[in-house]
Amino acid sequence: MGEFESVGATSSQTAAVSATRRGFLLLGLGLLVGCAKQTTRVLLPNPPWPALDLPPLVEPEVLPPRYEPPLDPGSLSPASPWRTTVLARGQWAQGEPVTTQMNRLSPVRYITVHHDGMDPFFDIGQRATAARIEAIRRAHRLRGWGDIGYHFVVDRAGRVWEGRSLRYQGAHVKNHNYANIGIVALGNFDRQQPSQAQLASMRQLVSLLMDRYHVPASQVSTHQEWAPTACPGRYLQQFMNTSRRRGRLG
Numbered sequence: 275m276g277e278f279e280s281v282g283a284t285s286s287q288t289a290a291v292s293a294t295r296r297g298f299l300l301l302g303l304g305l306l307v308g309c310a311k312q313t314t315r316v317l318l319p320n321p322p323w324p325a326l327d328l329p330p331l332v333e334p335e336v337l338p339p340r341y342e343p344p345l346d347p348g349s350l351s352p353a354s355p356w357r358t359t360v361l362a363r364g365q366w367a368q369g370e371p372v373t374t375q376m377n378r379l380s381p382v383r384y385i386t387v388h389h390d391g392m393d394p395f396f397d398i399g400q401r402a403t404a405a406r407i408e409a410i411r412r413a414h415r416l417r418g419w420g421d422i423g424y425h426f427v428v429d430r431a432g433r434v435w436e437g438r439s440l441r442y443q444g445a446h447v448k449n450h451n452y453a454n455i456g457i458v459a460l461g462n463f464d465r466q467q468p469s470q471a472q473l474a475s476m477r478q479l480v481s482l483l484m485d486r487y488h489v490p491a492s493q494v495s496t497h498q499e500w501a502p503t504a505c506p507g508r509y510l511q512q513f514m515n516t517s518r519r520r521g522r523l524g
């Protein structure tokens with residue numbers, strides 16, 4: 275299950291930015307006063323900025339200096355296995371992401387595995403699967419989040435679907451979304467077993483992401499390893515425990 279989305283800079287960052295802006299404003303006022311004292315009118319060049327139309331605090335201020343655009347499944351070369359293994363967000367989503375309500379994703383350090391935790395789900399059809407993912411997105415939007423909270427969805431047939439773009443930080447582990455890729459497997463794994471295809475795809479996806487972002491196995495977690503929750507359900511938890519113990523991830 276997903277949790278928590280907090281957008282924007284921290285209060286200390288905000289204070290620092292505000293102080294800098296006040297500095298610029300005061301400097302600007304000083305220049306205006308200076309101009310007013312002159313007896314000859316001088317046509318000043320246009321300022322380099324069109325107006326004091328400052329961008330929202332959300333993006334530049336929270337970007338770490340080493341930010342690099344992360345992997346975007348849709349932009350890879352045809353040779354990439356991602357092109358065939360990840361179904362684009364447009365294949366299921368009935369609404370656009372609200373990018374002003376999301377932070378940019380920082381360089382990836384963690385991968386976290388979830389279940390959706392709703393009623394058990396056994397359908398392998400593409401249409402029913404798309405509807406299930408859309409239901410999750412709607413529930414997350416009702417919480418005020420900018421999009422579905424997870425970056426990837428693994429369905430009962432073993433398909434992998436794009437969730438929230440990797441350009442944006444997810445909303446899936448309260449207070450630990452920073453630099454953290456969220457993957458959800460469809461179903462409730464306290465009440466049903468994951469399918470074999472689902473487990474195989476989960477393992478492959480986690481391994482690909484570990485390789486792509488240099489994430490060590492020690493930083494691949496399940497939701498309940500971050501916080502007290504039943505997620506990802508006992509059966510998926512067992513699978514993750516066994517996979518890590520046997521070195522099958524990465």
Ligand SMILES: [Zn+2]
Pocket residue numbers: 275276387388389446497505506
């Ligand atoms: Zn979860």
